[in-house]
Amino acid sequence: MTAGSTYTPIATYTFSGQSSLTFSSIPNTYTDLILIISGSGAGVETMQLRFNGDSGSNYSYTRILGTGSSASSSQSSNQTAAIAGFMDNTQFVDIVQIMNYSNTTSYKIALTRMNVPSSGYVGAWVNLWRNTSAINTVYILPDSGGTFNNGKATLYGIASA
């Protein structure tokens, strides 16, 4: 049974040593986007998230992080990328929800849920991209030069009607 017009796959990467992932030509026919990144990489790294090729200081985020023994939170303004989560060399899963991505009147919000249990991290980010353009490209880059080695990344479209 299909549960309505939701979770339509737009594009998928099967990891094979990529140093970055780019989802381009994203159609504007959905309401929200969901990005699922799971598998293993070269080591523990933060994954940067950019939209439409923008590497300017137009991103900010607030984070809450757990290590299995302590919790912390932080806020960062005027960053050159948002955050798509962490990766490690065991099995991680990061889930990014990008709301109302195709509107041209408001700045864009992305919620990130990060799960890297083997390396001891669980957390969440709320990201803001200060741009009113519709998002047509999503770019993910490990910030220490690592690679995507064994797993998948899929961008899904979610339609509200």
Place this chain on the structure above:
Amino acid sequence: MANPTMSLIASNTVGSGGVSSVTFSSIPATYTDLVLKLSMRGNYTGDLVTNPAITFNGSSTGYSEKLLWNSNNNSPSSASNSGSGFLFTWANGPSSTSNTFSNSEIYIPNYTSSNYKSMSSDSVNENNSSSNGLLSLDAGLWSNTAAITSITLTPLYGSFVQYSTFYLYGIASS
């Protein structure tokens, strides 16, 4: 445009008398990821919240998890668990306000792969009290290379009560 892929695999609504566990078995291998959506309440006397053990394929080994949570008016905290099941997805207990149930979602990617299995769990328990609320984010790893064919949720104590609901969905990436 590709076809939408979120499909209901199975569901369970607990009837009168409650149940001591819920199992989804014979999960088809035709999807990429699994999603569990849960609304749960337990009956163990005195519990504000209770934690069902979540296990795969009937296995009682290989589970580890990291928890980030906030309860009541406290500062956020973090904890870890390694044991016979995932424990950090919470159900409301009988000491929470009547008619309140938890709201939880568990995402399990690549459930048929030959790698270890990761999972992401978000859970909330809210009942209009400054002393009973709970918000938790959980990252889990099952160190087993077998494809997941069954999922069981078993309260550590007591049973799930009537009107608890359990939905299992499959998501395909192509």
